[in-house]
Amino acid sequence: MTNGEIVRVAIEELRRAISALDNALDMRFDRERDHGEVEGEVRRVNTDRSRLAQELDQSEFRANRLEEVNREVSRRLVTAMETIRAVLDR
Template sequence: MSTDNTVEAALGALRQAISGLENAVDMRFEAERENAEVESEVKRVHADRARLAQELDQAEFRANRLEEVNREVSRRLVTAMETIRAVLDR
């Protein structure tokens, strides 16, 4: 093999190696970008979950309070009906 052929072969191998390295770097950057996007989405999901949990707690509190008020109103209605019956029965 002549010196020119050997140099050309070495340059071709070098070009291939550099191209492979560039591709590997590009793939690594893309993987990093995708990881960052996933991490960002996970943070958004956690924030949504926390917000929804807080809203659920508030809704449960309101439902419990409405239940208490409903029982009190029911008790007062029964008392009022008994009072009306007692007055009518006289």
């Protein structure tokens, strides 16, 4: 092989190596971007979970309060009906 051929072969090998490096970098950047997107989605899901847990707690509190109010209304209705019956029976 002549010096010119050796240089051409070396340059071609260098081009292939640079191309392989470029492809590896592209793949790495793609993985990093995908990883960042996944982390962002996990953060959004955790935020939603926290918000939903808080809303559930508030709903349970309201349901318990409504149950208490319902029992009180029922008790008062029974008292009112008994009073009306007592008045009608006289």
